[in-house]
Amino acid sequence: MKVSITNRVRVAALFIFLPLAAQAHKAFFVPSSTVLTESDHEITVDAAVSNDLFYFNHAPLRLDDLQITAPDGSALAPEHVLTGSFRSVFDVPLPQAGTYRVASVSNGVFANWQGADGKPHRWRGSEADLGTEVPGDAVNLRVTQVVNRVETFVTVGKPNRTALAPSGNGLELLPLTHPNDLVVGEAANFKLLLDGKPAAGLDVTIIAGGTRYRDQQNEIRARTNADGQFTITWPQAGLYWLNASLGGGREGPEPDEAPARGQQAAARSPAGEARPRRLSYSATLEVLP
Amino acid sequence: MRASLSIVLCGLGSLGPLAAAPARAADLDIRLQIPQLDVAEYHRPYVAAWLERPDQSVAANLAVWYDLRKRDHEGEKYLKDLRQWWRRSGRDLQMPADGISGATRAVGDYELKFVPGEAPLAALPAGDYQLVVEAARESGGRELLKIPFSWPVQKASALQAQGNSELGTVTLALRP
Numbered sequence: 001m002k003v004s005i006t007n008r009v010r011v012a013a014l015f016i017f018l019p020l021a022a023q024a025h026k027a028f029f030v031p032s033s034t035v036l037t038e039s040d041h042e043i044t045v046d047a048a049v050s051n052d053l054f055y056f057n058h059a060p061l062r063l064d065d066l067q068i069t070a071p072d073g074s075a076l077a078p079e080h081v082l083t084g085s086f087r088s089v090f091d092v093p094l095p096q097a098g099t100y101r102v103a104s105v106s107n108g109v110f111a112n113w114q115g116a117d118g119k120p121h122r123w124r125g126s127e128a129d130l131g132t133e134v135p136g137d138a139v140n141l142r143v144t145q146v147v148n149r150v151e152t153f154v155t156v157g158k159p160n161r162t163a164l165a166p167s168g169n170g171l172e173l174l175p176l177t178h179p180n181d182l183v184v185g186e187a188a189n190f191k192l193l194l195d196g197k198p199a200a201g202l203d204v205t206i207i208a209g210g211t212r213y214r215d216q217q218n219e220i221r222a223r224t225n226a227d228g229q230f231t232i233t234w235p236q237a238g239l240y241w242l243n244a245s246l247g248g249g250r251e252g253p254e255p256d257e258a259p260a261r262g263q264q265a266a267a268r269s270p271a272g273e274a275r276p277r278r279l280s281y282s283a284t285l286e287v288l289p
Numbered sequence: 290m291r292a293s294l295s296i297v298l299c300g301l302g303s304l305g306p307l308a309a310a311p312a313r314a315a316d317l318d319i320r321l322q323i324p325q326l327d328v329a330e331y332h333r334p335y336v337a338a339w340l341e342r343p344d345q346s347v348a349a350n351l352a353v354w355y356d357l358r359k360r361d362h363e364g365e366k367y368l369k370d371l372r373q374w375w376r377r378s379g380r381d382l383q384m385p386a387d388g389i390s391g392a393t394r395a396v397g398d399y400e401l402k403f404v405p406g407e408a409p410l411a412a413l414p415a416g417d418y419q420l421v422v423e424a425a426r427e428s429g430g431r432e433l434l435k436i437p438f439s440w441p442v443q444k445a446s447a448l449q450a451q452g453n454s455e456l457g458t459v460t461l462a463l464r465p
Contacts, residue, residue, distance in 0.1 A: 035369050035375070036366075036369065037365050037366050037367075037368055037369050037380075038365070039361070039362050039363060039365045039366040040366060157380050158380045158381055159380075181376065183376070288372055289372070289431075
C-alpha cells in the first residue's frame, strides 16, 4: 500500500511538469460547448492528460500555461479555476461574438547530464533558469527545447479568425476550414505550420473520443503535403483529438534514449543552434451531425 | 435584405393553423406538418425553412420559428440546434429577424405562401434550388427535409418529402 502511494506521488510530481514531458499520454481540453449563440455567456472547460479519450483517469492538465484568446485577439482570464486529482476545470466568459481559442502553450527546456557524483540528472524548466539549475561541471549535458501546444476552439454566433492567427513558434494548426464548422461527412482542410512556415510531410493522427467503449483506437492518419496541408473527412460526429509531433514529441523516447531522428534536424531552433527540439501539437475538435 | 423579406410571410404572426391565412394567388406554397409525438417530455419544435442553391448556400430565408416567450432572449440559445440552418445563415442574422422569425407552433398543419413579384421570389434568379425544412426539439430530435425544384416554374406541380420523426409531410406546391 505504502509503495503504491509513493508511486502515485511520484507520478503526480512528474506531471506537474507535464507540458514539458514526453507525452506518452494525451493532453486535451473538453469544452462544454463549441457552437453557441449570443445568449450564451459562459462555457466550462475540463483539461486533463490520459491515454483514453476523453476520460479523466490519469492526471490533470496543469493550467500554468493557459492562454485564452477572445475573438478580438485580446487575452481573457479563466474563472472558477480548479485543479483536482484527475482534471483541471475552469470557466471561460464569452463577452463577445466570434471565435475563442483556449490553449496551453508551454515553451521550455529539458536537460540531462551526468553529475560530479557520476549519477544521471534530469531537469525541466524555463530557458532562463537553465544556467542556474544545471551545474557548470555537468558532463554529457544535453539540452532539448520543448514546445507543446494543446488547444480547442469555441465560437459564439458568426465565426471569425482573429484568435486563430499563428504565433510563429513551434507546431501550430492553421485551420483552413473553420474549426467550429466541422460536419460529419464533409471534408475539412487544415495546414500545419512549423515556426509559422508550412510543415511538409508531417504525420497527423486523429482519434475519435469514446475509446473506452470500443476495442480499437481507429486512428485516422494523414500526412501533410508540400504546402503543409491535409484533409480529413469526418466519419462520424463527436469529439476528436488531433495530434502531430516532431522530434519525439508525443510517443517518442526520452531524449537520453533517443537517436536523432531525421525529422529532428528539421525541427531545430530558428536561431540555428544545434539544440534539438521536441515539438507537439494537439487539438480537440468537435464534429457535428 | 432583411427589410425586403419583411413583407413575405403573410399571417406568420398568428399562431393558428393557416387556414386563416389570406387567400392570395401563390407562386410557391409550402405546407408543413408538425406531427403529434408520443414522448415523455414534449416541447414545440424549432423550425427553419429556407431556399438553398446547389452549392448549399442560402438563396432566401423563409421562416424560423423559435421560443419568443422566454425572458432575455433565452429562446435564442437553442437556435443553434437547428444545426444546418445555424451554420448556413442563422448565425449571421440578428434575431428576431423581420418577417422571418415567428413563435413556435403547436402540432398541426401550416402553410407558407409566397406571392409573385415580392421578395424573395421577385429577386430569385433562374436556377436549381432546394427547399430545406429543418426541425429540432428541446430534449428531442432533429430532422431535415429537402425538396429540389427549378425556378422559374414551368408547370404546376406539388412536390413532397416525408418526415418520420420531427416533421410530417412537407409539400411544395409550385404554380407558374
